[in-house]
Amino acid sequence: MEDPDAGVQRMIEQWNREMPGVDPGPMALFGRLTRADTLAGTAIAATLRAHGLNRGEFDVLATLYRSGDPEGLSAGALSSSLLLSPAATTNRVDRLAAAGLLVRAPDPSDGRGVRVRLTPEGRELVGGAVGDHLRGMERMLSGLSAAEREQLSGLLARLLHSIAAKDRNEGAAVPPPAGP
Numbered sequence: 001m002e003d004p005d006a007g008v009q010r011m012i013e014q015w016n017r018e019m020p021g022v023d024p025g026p027m028a029l030f031g032r033l034t035r036a037d038t039l040a041g042t043a044i045a046a047t048l049r050a051h052g053l054n055r056g057e058f059d060v061l062a063t064l065y066r067s068g069d070p071e072g073l074s075a076g077a078l079s080s081s082l083l084l085s086p087a088a089t090t091n092r093v094d095r096l097a098a099a100g101l102l103v104r105a106p107d108p109s110d111g112r113g114v115r116v117r118l119t120p121e122g123r124e125l126v127g128g129a130v131g132d133h134l135r136g137m138e139r140m141l142s143g144l145s146a147a148e149r150e151q152l153s154g155l156l157a158r159l160l161h162s163i164a165a166k167d168r169n170e171g172a173a174v175p176p177p178a179g180p
Contacts, residue, residue, distance in 0.1 A: 008032055058129060060092045061101060061118065063081045072102075
């Protein structure tokens with residue numbers, strides 16, 4: 001199996017050869033993030049597939065499970081927690097309800113609303129899947145010490161904030177580069 005970083009290394013060498021004055025470091029960093037996400041996503045999908053779930057379905061079930069509310073969540077709260085549109089959430093809920101893993105029930109606090117909650121089968125399925133999912137992620141992180149994991153997590157949180165701030169300021173004037 002090829003070194004998973006070999007493609008990024010090749011890209012750096014090629015940019016250094018073709019444009020020696022340009023630092024390809026940012027492309028290398030985002031290339032590694034993308035490659036890590038792809039490899040992790042493939043491994044996560046295989047783990048969840050063993051439970052008959054895809055990642056989107058698992059996200060719905062896990063969100064309901066971790067909410068801790070036996071009455072479930074309103075459709076709006078579920079969509080918000082999943083960072084999905086109401087239509088995408090409805091699609092996933094429909095599939096999981098058809099499989100008997102969750103149900104829609106009237107919202108006791110809002111007669112017009114609906115709450116989505118796990119069935120006992122859904123609760124059991126996601127409970128088993130979470131254990132395997134965590135073990136799989138632990139295997140993926142096994143090459144990092146606890147301190148490195150904490151550092152990486154902190155750096156990625158800072159990166160997320162940096163990207164979000166850039167997006168918020170997209171319309172702001174960008175100062176010209178310094179120098180001649």
